Amino acid sequence: MQRVELSPQLSSLLKAAKRLASECEIEVVFLLADIPYDFLEIKKSLGKLRLVVSSDKPDVQRAAQEDGIALVPLIHEPQTRQVQISQAILEAIADEFLASGERIIALYAGFEREYADSLSIVSLADHLAKLTSRDLQRLETKVPLQTLRTVVDLAVEIGREGREGKPVGALFVVGNHRKVLSLSHEQVHDPFKGYSQKDRVVSNPRVKESMKELAQIDGAFIISSEGIAQSAGRILNASAEGLTLSKGLGARHWAAAAISKSTGAIAIAVSESTGTVRIFQDGYVVLRIEPMSSAMKWFDFDTEPPQTE
Numbered sequence: 149m150q151r152v153e154l155s156p157q158l159s160s161l162l163k164a165a166k167r168l169a170s171e172c173e174i175e176v177v178f179l180l181a182d183i184p185y186d187f188l189e190i191k192k193s194l195g196k197l198r199l200v201v202s203s204d205k206p207d208v209q210r211a212a213q214e215d216g217i218a219l220v221p222l223i224h225e226p227q228t229r230q231v232q233i234s235q236a237i238l239e240a241i242a243d244e245f246l247a248s249g250e251r252i253i254a255l256y257a258g259f260e261r262e263y264a265d266s267l268s269i270v271s272l273a274d275h276l277a278k279l280t281s282r283d284l285q286r287l288e289t290k291v292p293l294q295t296l297r298t299v300v301d302l303a304v305e306i307g308r309e310g311r312e313g314k315p316v317g318a319l320f321v322v323g324n325h326r327k328v329l330s331l332s333h334e335q336v337h338d339p340f341k342g343y344s345q346k347d348r349v350v351s352n353p354r355v356k357e358s359m360k361e362l363a364q365i366d367g368a369f370i371i372s373s374e375g376i377a378q379s380a381g382r383i384l385n386a387s388a389e390g391l392t393l394s395k396g397l398g399a400r401h402w403a404a405a406a407i408s409k410s411t412g413a414i415a416i417a418v419s420e421s422t423g424t425v426r427i428f429q430d431g432y433v434v435l436r437i438e439p440m441s442s443a444m445k446w447f448d449f450d451t452e453p454p455q456t457e
């Protein structure tokens with residue numbers, strides 16, 4: 149297919165990217181392309197650096213594929229460059245073209261319409277952490293962002309740290325707590341019973357520490373929108389009928405999906421086996437945070453729900 153020749157400006161930017169990469173010990177150039185360049189030529193000019201190309205243009209995607217370059221196809225949406233780059237980075241991490249702890253050089257058209265004119269150094273770990281809170285904001289309609297962040301932070305800590313050297317799983321249901329309580333039952337005597345409201349504020353470091361300890365008991369934590377722990381060790385009874393979830397996720401994750409669907413609450417599950425934190429809304433995984441990084445995907449692969457006895 150026809151390719152657009154490298155302009156003197158792009159050649160200079162590639163040289164600058166190479167120098168920058170060597171000075172900052174970076175190994176990847178991430179090119180957000182709007183034009184079907186000769187990508188092999190670009191790769192050659194970058195020497196040992198890895199090249200990842202991302203584009204929402206079908207002809208650019210075809211060109212990159214023909215040249216055997218790592219490609220992250222984007223869906224065309226009227227987005228700002230920043231949002232496009234963020235989406236492309238997330239996809240690239242999910243496809244394992246980039247590692248979530250890495251720093252990259254992004255090359256893109258920041259000011260011009262389609263000709264690359266900008267270089268940025270992006271630290272993926274910092275960038276992903278910011279994305280996580282932005283993504284949480286989308287769920288804020290149901291539960292205040294502050295409460296969500298507190299519980300998600302706690303969940304991530306439990307997934308990373310475990311307890312006394314052992315991995316620990318957990319399940320939190322946040323918001324609409326009266327309905328959630330009515331769709332659950334006590335498994336063990338409620339450890340929060342009798343405590344005043346101020347001793348059940350999840351953002352309080354002492355309460356957080358006891359919740360890490362309590363995560364070891366079976367069942368779910370139930371938390372109000374205001375961030376007050378209402379109960380722990382609850383078994384959730386909401387029905388999983390009609391829901392689909394990723395293969396390999398067990399009872400805890402089905403219970404999280406089901407309660408989020410039935411009550412409109414946000415459910416946050418920490419997997420005991422992997423430490424991964426998944427956030428459920430309306431029966432779907434809407435955010436996934438890996439224990440050591442913060443990589444995430446929006447939806448898992450679909451499978452059938454388990455048979456109920």
Ligand SMILES: Nc1ncnc2c1ncn2[C@@H]1O[C@H](COP(=O)(O)OP(=O)(O)OP(=O)(O)O)[C@@H](O)[C@H]1O
Pocket residue numbers: 317318319365366367368382383384385396397398399400401402403418419420421422
């Ligand atoms: N309906 C439920 N309500 C509350 N907690 C539940 C429910 N079902 C399971 N759990 C909790 O999940 C724990 C683990 O169950 P299971 O191993 O089947 O889940 P999983 O989804 O595979 O999660 P993990 O990755 O942590 O193993 C149980 O010991 C229990 O504490």
